[in-house]
Amino acid sequence: MSARRELRRPALLWAVALGVLADALVRVPGRPGLNVALWAVAGGAVLVVLLRRRADPAARETRWLVAAALGFAGALVLRDAEALAVFSLFAAVALLMMAAGCAAAAWASRAQVSDIAFAVLRVAVLCAAGPLGWGRGARDPAANAAGWAHQARTVARGTVMALPPLLVLTALLMSADPVFARMIHDTFLIDIEPLVEHLVFAAVIAWLTAGYLRAFLVCDVVVIGRLRVPQPAFAAAEVSVALWLLNLLFVGFMAVQLRYLFGGADLVEVTAGLSYAEYARRGFFELVATATLVVPILLLADWAAAPDTSRSRVVLRATTLVLVVLLVGVIASAAYRMRLYQDAYGLTELRLSVSVVIVWLTAVLGWLVLTVLRGRRERFAFGSIIAGLACIAALHLLNPHALIARVNLDRAAAGAEYDGTYLRTLSADAVPTLLARLDQLPEAERCRVARMLEERWSGERRGGWRAWNLSDWRARRLVAPLTGTLACPGADVEARMKIPDVADRP
Structure with a gap:
């Protein structure tokens, strides 16, 4: 207090x-x-x-x-x-x-x-x-209020006393000097x-x-x-039964999906009613969401089970471990689908972010085995948060937009499909990579990228020094000497490359 x-x-x-x-x-x-x-x-x-x-x-x-x-x-x-x-x-x-x-x-x-x-x-x-x-x-709210009121009255009385001579003298000085009069006018004419x-x-x-x-x-x-949530007293055997039902669900899913989840592109393309893009895209978001939902279920199961040193507790932990293994299989299939989609259509920021989430979920599951299943649940939450923060720090080191530019430019150099429209929306982080490999692009796309570089990274940044960052400063320094030299004649011609349908891009 x-x-x-x-x-x-x-x-x-x-x-x-x-x-x-x-x-x-x-x-x-x-x-x-x-x-x-x-x-x-x-x-x-x-x-x-x-x-x-x-x-x-x-x-x-x-x-x-x-x-x-x-x-x-x-x-x-x-x-x-x-x-x-x-x-x-x-x-x-x-x-x-x-x-x-x-x-x-x-x-x-x-x-x-x-x-x-x-x-x-x-x-x-x-x-x-x-x-x-x-x-x-x-200590004394009434005394505090009285003190503030006294100070307010003092300021008000002093202002009232100064107001008449202040107005008269201001009027005289404004009449004596038009520059001073303009300054007073601009000062008090406030929007x-x-x-x-x-x-x-x-x-x-x-x-x-x-x-x-x-x-x-x-x-x-x-x-x-x-602030404590009352802990239920479910028997460990009861919780094990609930988890085994989830295990059966995942076993059934893996058994049915195994044939084409890991069957390769050829098997996917011959499956009736399942296109390559649909197979890849419809899989990884749902599978990542499934894995994300199951982790809190495992924590709730361990928390809800009554403390027990009997065989039932051992069975519960074994059941949880089986579910973790199955969940790793689900995450592996999500990662596989993501790789298929990236191989088909290149890399985007969303696809890279989902890949990082997959890595984080894998780390969380490993940490769950090392803590919760060994009776040290109190260490799980902080470690999982640290793993997430480490993933964000790794993204800073990885420089996502530069990586996306490299991957997609490699695809362009290899003659594969790549999304030039998306490439031109990347931030200043990708500018050094784009400039270094501009000559590798087809002529029409090279002109588009060159025009984009001049339009976006010439002159001063919006927001001035307060919005400054190192990547933007570096991009403008690299583009400034090339201003006027990057333009291409006939830059409005259409790109001669295959660009996937926007509907197929998550």
């Missing part, structure tokens, strides 16, 4: 400052870049300043979570792909919410799924409450709509920041401890 009273005023003042800073940095056209990274650094500095005023230091785990969040926010400066920016922002927000669960304690690494869910819910509620969360537990937009944006960010600082700086350990 005392920590809340001591930190309330500085936290609210810093929240207002961060709201104003966000309005100055973030409200620009274009994707987030340097602006969000700078704001995140400022927010991290505010956390450090406020933590020094608190008696309990932040746990090492909390410091690592905040540092990782700042790292993902800083990654916005490196790449230009919008999807990668969304993933990075999501990762940063998730890490910050876990860090605010209880900053003074190392709780996340051993928290179960329900603990993390409740902690995130607590942070979300406090963010929505904003500064109201700080008001609870004040109210932009002002309201700035005030509303800054106020919303300040409100959310005040709530987050409340969640981060004041750990409601007692409240979190009370």
Whole structure:
């Protein structure tokens, strides 16, 4: 309670400052870049300043979570792909919410799924409450209100006293100097709509920041401890029966589908009513969704089974292991279908993202075997989250749009079908690859790509320095010397290449 009273005023003042800073940095056209990274650094500095005023230091785990969040926010400066920016922002927000669960304690690494869910819910509620969360537990609300009222009356009286001479003197000075008169006129002739937009944006960010600082700086350990879902007392044998029904479903699915799931392209093409594109496309999304849904079912099964050291518990874990193996088979078939689709139509951002999700699901299943099936369920949630964050970090290192450009340009060089329209929509991350291999494209497509490079990457970026990122800066530096030399005569001719139907592209 005392920590809340001591930190309330500085936290609210810093929240207002961060709201104003966000309005100055973030409200620009274009994707987030340097602006969000700078704001995140400022927010991290505010956390450090406020933590020094608190008696309990932040746990090492909390410091690592905040540092990782700042790292993902800083990654916005490196790449230009919008999807990668969304993933990075999501990762940063998730890490910050876990860090605010209880900053003074190392709780996340051993928290179960329900603990993390409740902690995130607590942070979300406090963010929505904003500064109201700080008001609870004040020593004397009436005294505080009286103090604010006295200060407001003082300011109002002083303003009223200064108003008459202020108006008279201003009028005289405006008459004496037309330049000064124009300055006063321009200053007070305000377009109210932009002002309201700035005030509303800054106020919303300040409100959310005040709530987050409340969640981060004041750990409601007692409240979190009370948020427990009552555990049912199902017998391990009952849960095993339920899982065996799922096992039978997956066994039947694999038995029926095995002939053409792994039968190759020739078998697929001769199957009645099943085209190559339909076979590949209709498979992997449904199979990935199936695997994603089964993982929480396995966690619920382990949680719902009553603690038991008898043979029934051993049978339950064996049953779960069988289901995991079958699920790996389903994921393998999804990966196989994805490979078929990529071989047929090339690589896109969505197809690459689904492939990364498949890798993450495989890692999650392996981690489930190492933790849940060995009686260490409390380690599963945090490890799965770390695996997901590692996948996002790997995407940054992989540079998805450059990889997509390389794969599709290889297809073009080999004479295979490739989607030139999609290639021209890639971000600045792909520009170095496109420039390096421009001569490998057919003439018509080379002209289209060259025109796109000049149109998109010449001149200044929308949003100015606040939307700056390294890939965009590098792309503009590479294109600038070539401006006017990339154009092709007759650039409006149609491309002479086979492009798959848009309906076949997920």
